[in-house]
Amino acid sequence: MSLIPNALRLLGALLFTAAVPAAHAAAPDKVLIVVSGEGRGQGKTRPGYEFDELSQAWLIFKANGLEVDVASPQGGAVEPDTYNAQEPFNAALLADADAMRTLASTRSTREVKSADYAAIYVVGGKGAMFDLPRDTALASLLADAHTRGAVIGAVCHGPAALVDVTLADGRSLVAGKAMTGFTLEEETVFGKRWAKEFPWQLEDALRARGAQWQEAPLMMPKVVVDGRLVTGQNPYSTPGVAEAIVRALGREPATRTPWRDELTMALAAQARAGDVRGVAEALARDKDRYHVDLLGLLGYYQAQAAERDEDVRHALALMQLAMPYMAQPQLKLGAAEAHLRLREHAQARALVQQVLAGKPDMAEAKALLQRIDG
Structure with missing residues (x-):
């Protein structure tokens, strides 16, 4: 079972940690999106960037009157x-001939x-751990x-x-900044294949350089704003990051x-806040409005962590x-494991017997x- 069915998808209830002052850049109507060029074989041969994190931000930028350019370390x-081309945000970008040419x-x-550019937005995906940190031109661009x-x-x-971006006065760009990103906990659950090849773990590297790290529970959306620096924890944070940049x-x-x-992640936050009954009623009224599998898989993986x-x-x-x-037997087994950990043996046994x-x-x-x- 994969919580991030191909390209990890995105968010709902967002947490902002600071007010966002308006920027005073030379070109207030243009955003540069930076993506990894590492990808090969749709991520199977070599990881690349997450299309969902590109498409959602792109659509938000354009809807707010911003022009978009895209750059990568080598260009081209x-x-x-792999991503779901049927998701509305992906389908919308795929149908944009100008975007596809870009x-x-x-x-x-x-x-x-x-x-x-008035803003630079860096897309994630595991490929970003490889070619973006060693791109000295990108580091200079970000510092400037x-x-x-x-x-x-x-x-x-x-x-x-951002990890090794140094400003003109010798300070690290991230030193003392409130930040977030893909967490060690999330990497432990979802990064098994490629994490051993990373130059460092993202959370560790940012903490070591003085970033004031913040995070939400596993795969829950979180956006952290510190002045003109905006970071998001995971793919589900993408719309919040894009709108924070606009602000x-x-x-x-x-x-x-x-x-x-x-909407689904907002339901997850509602349930976490204690309104489980309200979430159940929302699903019963119109389950097709939500990505119910995402809700179940979020619980499945959060239980593991x-x-x-x-x-x-x-x-x-x-x-x-x-x-x-959801008909998947693994979900019931995941729930049974959770009951067992809570010493609720009868409930755990009943679920396993159903399977x-x-x-x-x-x-x-x-x-x-x-x-x-036993």
């Missing part, structure tokens, strides 16, 4: 990891000038843009581009209809909310039942 065509021929970071008064934004693994440019973001995953009983209960509540709409009634030879279920009865 760039390849994202992505087929990105500018090299060596060619662009900081004076041309910051000095000129531009807004700097990054989401998920995108803050990797930092002195504009009130245009009203829009939230995407399905944003949980260390306190309180967090196990929050994760279990999400799985229970999704179970009426075995439909899949009597499922080894995973048999093993769990033995643990419950």
